[in-house]
Amino acid sequence: MNGSRMRSAAVCLVALTLALVGCSRDDSLADQYRAGDNKGYIAGDFRVVEIPVAERTDPVEFDGVIEDGTPVSSDDFRGNVLVVNFWYAACGPCIAEAPLLEEVWQQYKEQGVQFLGVNTYDSAASATAFADDNNVTYPSVIDAGDGQVKFAFAQVTPIQATPTTLVLDRDGRVAARIIGQLASASILSTLVDDTLAEAGS
Structure with missing residues (x-):
């Protein structure tokens, strides 16, 4: 039971990490800044x-x-x-x-x-x-x-x-x-x- 919970927690952690990485590479935000609309952006x-x-x-x-x-x-x-x-x-x-x-x-x-x-x-x-x-x-x-x-x-x-x-x-x-x-x-x-x-x- 404990092993199953640990595996589930690990899967959730990996999914969360991938989601966050995906957000940090939002190219649309970079494009907004390059377009000159003065919005801050994060890329990596x-x-x-x-x-x-x-x-x-x-x-x-x-x-x-x-x-x-x-x-x-x-x-x-x-x-x-x-x-x-x-x-x-x-x-x-x-x-x-x-x-x-x-x-x-x-x-x-x-x-x-x-x-x-x-x-x-x-x-x-x-x-x-x-x-x-x-x-x-x-x-x-x-x-x-x-x-x-x-x-x-x-x-x-x-x-x-x-x-x-x-x-x-x-x-x-x-x-x-x-x-x-x-x-x-x-x-x-x-x-x-x-x-x-x-x-x-």
């Missing part, structure tokens, strides 16, 4: 959320040091749309999305959009080597020591996975969040375009 472990202006938190305040030892702070980016990407060198999804981030950076840097990586694990030398190997030309804060930059962002928005990419508006508030590997450059471009448009660009 990838999630995009746009935050309406009225629902945004306070501006993020941070200080850090980039790979070459230059100090940076949130004040350096005020007045510009800023894309922030949390990453580390041994992260497979970070490697996969690096050319997509660079593509969007090249697309928008002449429009005043700025990019900043936040390396959460590596030394400055390792971060520089990653940038060289993957043709990444925007700077990254080295946050492996005390994690203060990541902590500053985590006070106002979930940083649930690496990589995570944020788009900040001109006031330094989080306007959009991508949790997980960036699926395409066009998705990030759409988020940047939306944020630029609301800022009056």
Whole structure:
């Protein structure tokens, strides 16, 4: 009797798991987002959320040091749309999305959009080597020591996975969040375009 109950429970668990996996791969939701209707979607472990202006938190305040030892702070980016990407060198999804981030950076840097990586694990030398190997030309804060930059962002928005990419508006508030590997450059471009448009660009 106990064996029969255990087998029944196992069958139910497998069925539930398959149902949940099926839901997480709902391509129609991904298509809705790509169509530009501003709905967040989940595809696997990838999630995009746009935050309406009225629902945004306070501006993020941070200080850090980039790979070459230059100090940076949130004040350096005020007045510009800023894309922030949390990453580390041994992260497979970070490697996969690096050319997509660079593509969007090249697309928008002449429009005043700025990019900043936040390396959460590596030394400055390792971060520089990653940038060289993957043709990444925007700077990254080295946050492996005390994690203060990541902590500053985590006070106002979930940083649930690496990589995570944020788009900040001109006031330094989080306007959009991508949790997980960036699926395409066009998705990030759409988020940047939306944020630029609301800022009056």
